[in-house]
Amino acid sequence: MPRPRSLTSDQPASAALAVIDRDGLAGLSMRAVAQELGMSTMGLYRYVHDREELERLVVELVLGAVDTEPPDPDASWRERIEAMARRLRDAVSAHPAVVPLTITHRHRSLGVLRWSEAVLTVLTEAGVEGERRVIALRGLISYVIGAIQLEDLGPLSGSGTAAITELPSGEFPLMSETARHARNVGADQEFLGGLAMLLDGLGGLDSLDA
Amino acid sequence: MPRPRSLTSDQPASAALAVIDRDGLAGLSMRAVAQELGMSTMGLYRYVHDREELERLVVELVLGAVDTEPPDPDASWRERIEAMARRLRDAVSAHPAVVPLTITHRHRSLGVLRWSEAVLTVLTEAGVEGERRVIALRGLISYVIGAIQLEDLGPLSGSGTAAITELPSGEFPLMSETARHARNVGADQEFLGGLAMLLDGLGGLDSLDA
DNA sequence: ACCTGAACACCGTTCAAGT
DNA sequence: ACCTGAACACCGTTCAAGT
Numbered sequence: 001m002p003r004p005r006s007l008t009s010d011q012p013a014s015a016a017l018a019v020i021d022r023d024g025l026a027g028l029s030m031r032a033v034a035q036e037l038g039m040s041t042m043g044l045y046r047y048v049h050d051r052e053e054l055e056r057l058v059v060e061l062v063l064g065a066v067d068t069e070p071p072d073p074d075a076s077w078r079e080r081i082e083a084m085a086r087r088l089r090d091a092v093s094a095h096p097a098v099v100p101l102t103i104t105h106r107h108r109s110l111g112v113l114r115w116s117e118a119v120l121t122v123l124t125e126a127g128v129e130g131e132r133r134v135i136a137l138r139g140l141i142s143y144v145i146g147a148i149q150l151e152d153l154g155p156l157s158g159s160g161t162a163a164i165t166e167l168p169s170g171e172f173p174l175m176s177e178t179a180r181h182a183r184n185v186g187a188d189q190e191f192l193g194g195l196a197m198l199l200d201g202l203g204g205l206d207s208l209d210a
Numbered sequence: 211m212p213r214p215r216s217l218t219s220d221q222p223a224s225a226a227l228a229v230i231d232r233d234g235l236a237g238l239s240m241r242a243v244a245q246e247l248g249m250s251t252m253g254l255y256r257y258v259h260d261r262e263e264l265e266r267l268v269v270e271l272v273l274g275a276v277d278t279e280p281p282d283p284d285a286s287w288r289e290r291i292e293a294m295a296r297r298l299r300d301a302v303s304a305h306p307a308v309v310p311l312t313i314t315h316r317h318r319s320l321g322v323l324r325w326s327e328a329v330l331t332v333l334t335e336a337g338v339e340g341e342r343r344v345i346a347l348r349g350l351i352s353y354v355i356g357a358i359q360l361e362d363l364g365p366l367s368g369s370g371t372a373a374i375t376e377l378p379s380g381e382f383p384l385m386s387e388t389a390r391h392a393r394n395v396g397a398d399q400e401f402l403g404g405l406a407m408l409l410d411g412l413g414g415l416d417s418l419d420a
Numbered sequence: 421a422c423c424t425g426a427a428c429a430c431c432g433t434t435c436a437a438g439t
Numbered sequence: 440a441c442c443t444g445a446a447c448a449c450c451g452t453t454c455a456a457g458t
Contacts, residue, residue: 040424100314120384134392139404146356174330182344194349201410250443
């Protein structure tokens with residue numbers, strides 16, 4: 001793998017992201033990205049070892065865009081964690097087609113690492129320590145990535161769930177009723193509502209004063 | 211699409227699942243599944259319209275295996291929801307390679323629908339109604355699917371995170387410290403701990419008596 | 421020394437040709 | 440009427456052949 005020359009190191013990733021944003025994940029191919037860069041297909045192999053590395057760089061590009069500045073120090077620990085959760089959600093939902101890649105590539109992204117460090121700072125300031133801090137961090141990440149995917153899949157009030165009402169009569173009565181209620185729950189309210197449940201649980205534990 | 215004859219309707223899906231379990235998701239191809247079934251590649255197209263439908267059937271097979279019997283009525287609402295969460299986790303982690311498919315295929319699985327109905331039954335018995343019930347259900351699903359993926363990615367105490375300690379000195383001090391604590395937190399404890407946070411938050415709300 | 425196009429081994433899917 | 444193998448248009452990647 002000799003030194004690249006004509007391209008900066010992040011150009012292959014942003015070209016790939018441009019292809020994905022335009023043509024979807026199915027449109028991603030080495031040939032398409034090379035064309036986007038105006039070079040021969042094999043020229044791309046000068047910058048990435050293989051397709052997998054290219055995909056990893058795309059994930060890193062998207063997650064690296066998460067704002068990891070320390071949140072407003074005047075806000076409560078709860079508001080600060082909410083702000084961090086929103087930022088992760090915002091960064092990913094700017095490129096929804098990339099979501100499957102973020103899961104397939106079980107790598108430790110620097111962006112997520114920086115995000116985690118910022119969240120841990122808030123948790124620590126709130127007095128959460130030791131194993132409880134492990135569980136709180138992992139619980140938050142689990143919730144946020146799950147919620148992003150569920151949101152990407154469409155709201156409970158969406159067309160997919162609307163079809164539930166038309167299923168064999170009375171087979172899913174509560175699900176039908178809940179889907180009707182879901183029409184009044186927006187995506188933001190749903191995301192923040194679930195997050196609030198988690199934070200209520202975290203706050204209900206000892207050693208949290210704010 | 212004429213009537214199939216020699217195969218029952220779920221054989222293509224279980225053959226595909228067998229291929230995935232043996233060779234991983236990358237090993238899944240129409241040719242491989244046809245061979246698994248002992249038929250010509252094109253014979254498979256008698257049973258499924260295209261590869262996408264085959265993948266959808268695999269997801270349905272895995273999620274359809276979730277135990278959705280009503281949980282022990284003598285247990286508290288909290289224990290019953292924990293039991294349901296465990297069952298979903300168990301069904302998916304029996305076939306970890308399928309996880310990416312469950313995300314890519316944004317379809318409404320009957321298995322998840324039955325699971326949701328059972329969870330809603332418990333929530334309703336616990337006095338959770340209306341929009342709060344929407345948020346509780348979606349929050350639980352978000353957490354569980356996120357946690358399954360994070361678990362599949364490896365524990366915080368695993369080799370991936372161990373490398374964090376060797377990053378540029380002091381760049382991620384809290385993350386390093388947290389990773390050390392994570393060595394004492396098992397996968398079950400982590401899953402149930404995060405779930406407990408959510409349920410504490412849910413239980414802290416009004417109208418829950420049990 | 422650097423770059424690239426042809427070629428290889430795959431893939432999903434079409435379709436005409438077999439019985 | 441039913442089934443299937445060759446063929447088509449892709450794919451990631453190798454590598455020898457060009458300059």
